[in-house]
Structures are given as C-alpha cells and as structure tokens.
Amino acid sequence: MAVVATKAIVLNTIKYSDSSLIVKCYTLQSGLTSYLLRGVLKSKKGGLKAAYFQPLTQLSIIASHSEKKTLHHIKEVHVSNPYKTIYKDIVKQSIVLFLAEVLSYAIQEEEPNTNLFSYIETAFTWLDVHDNVANFHLLFLFNLTQFLGFYPNVSEKDKLGFNLLEGNFTNSTSQKNTIYKNQFYQFKKLLGINFDAIENVSFSKQERQTVLKIIIRYFELHLDGFRTPKSLQILEAVFS
Known part of the structure; x- marks a missing residue:
C-alpha cells in the first residue's frame, strides 16, 4: 500500500450501492485511476463530499494505492482550481x-x-x-x-x-x-x-x-x- 499525493481530474462517477461512488480520475502521478468512496453520498460532516467529484473538477488528493486492487481509496481531497462559471453556465x-x-x-x-x-x-x-x-x-x-x-x-x-x-x-x-x-x-x-x-x-x-x-x-x-x-x-x- 502506497500513499500518493497527486493532482487529479475527475472523468466520471458511478453510483455503487446506496451510499458509495466509484470515481474514475486522470491523475498526474498515476495516470488513470479509480477510487471507491464509501458512504460519500450519506456523509454530512467534513471530509469527502460528493460535490467534489463533478465531471472535470480539478482536485488535489492524498490517496492509498494498492498494487493488488483496481479500486483505491482517497484519504483527503480539496478542489485545487475551483471553477467560477462552468457549473453555472x-x-x-x-x-x-x-x-x-x-x-x-x-x-x-x-x-x-x-x-x-x-x-x-x-x-x-x-x-x-x-x-x-x-x-x-x-x-x-x-x-x-x-x-x-x-x-x-x-x-x-x-x-x-x-x-x-x-x-x-x-x-x-x-x-x-x-x-x-x-x-x-x-x-x-x-x-x-x-x-x-x-x-x-x-x-x-x-x-x-x-x-x-x-x-x-x-x-x-x-x-x-x-x-x-x-x-x-x-x-x-x-x-x-
């Protein structure tokens, strides 16, 4: 298990169970990478929010990548370049x-x-x-x-x-x-x-x-x- 800090651009999300998402990102450090975000759709407190994962949002993430798995985990995320107009127009x-x-x-x-x-x-x-x-x-x-x-x-x-x-x-x-x-x-x-x-x-x-x-x-x-x-x-x- 490696901890990776990287920029990431969201490509798409798929709903997984009632409360989780699978997010496909294009990352600077690791190329194409998919993450499982457990419970993100029910999360009320700080941390991961579903709103961070709209198409082509630019993020900075800290994630754990496992060589044996195709789905990895995001530990921390913030929007590195918040768009001012894209989601309103x-x-x-x-x-x-x-x-x-x-x-x-x-x-x-x-x-x-x-x-x-x-x-x-x-x-x-x-x-x-x-x-x-x-x-x-x-x-x-x-x-x-x-x-x-x-x-x-x-x-x-x-x-x-x-x-x-x-x-x-x-x-x-x-x-x-x-x-x-x-x-x-x-x-x-x-x-x-x-x-x-x-x-x-x-x-x-x-x-x-x-x-x-x-x-x-x-x-x-x-x-x-x-x-x-x-x-x-x-x-x-x-x-x-």
Missing part, C-alpha cells in the same frame, strides 16, 4: 459533460502522461474564464489527438482532402473515409491554432455539427472501443 456545463465522456473513452493508457494532464488542466481553466466558447469543444478534441498519437500530419496540408483513417492529407479524394471540399475546408480551420485564436474562427451551427461528427469519426477510426458519447445529443440541443 448551461453551455459550459454541456461542453464539460460531453468532453468528460469523450476523455473517459479516449484515455486508454493507464500510465501517467504529464503533458496530457497539463493540457486538460490548462484547457478547462481557460474555458472557465472565457465567454466566447461555442467552438471550444472542437478545438479541444482536435488538439487532444496530439497527445493520443494521431494528430494530422500537417506537412502536406495544401492537398485536396484528408484521409481520416490514415491521418494524412491526400489528393485522391475518392478513397473511403476521406473528406474533401466543404467538409475539408471546415476541418482545416482548426489546424495549428490555440484556444486564444478560437474566437477568430467562425462556424455556422451546421458547420459546427459537421466538424464535430468528422472529429468523432476520426476518434472512432483511431481508438479501439471508442464510441459516440451519449451526451452528444445534449450538446447539439444546447447549440441548436
């Missing part, structure tokens, strides 16, 4: 629910990855303090592919289309899983930009949905077992 809340679900499916490596952790932490801190966020989820997912190992090879971005399966730009637009013309034009708007530049990128409602579907397809082709998030419908309703 319906648009941001919908984006966070959707992206938490995507991350739950997409992060499959158990090992820690400090660059990926830092990217997630920085991105949601940015989301919390900005207002013009309608395209945030598109750029977040697009740039997430850098850390998952399938960011588009941009050296030939002037070609006519993009092959989602191969992850490269191509002139043979008749191949399966290749986007070209307007789909390709919209997809390319996200290339090489950071969150501060997202306000200068314009998508109509229709274009935004098109690009999101392309990105989800891209993830499905590159990640085993990745599936379309259930919360996609909520996100589409918020932006419609």
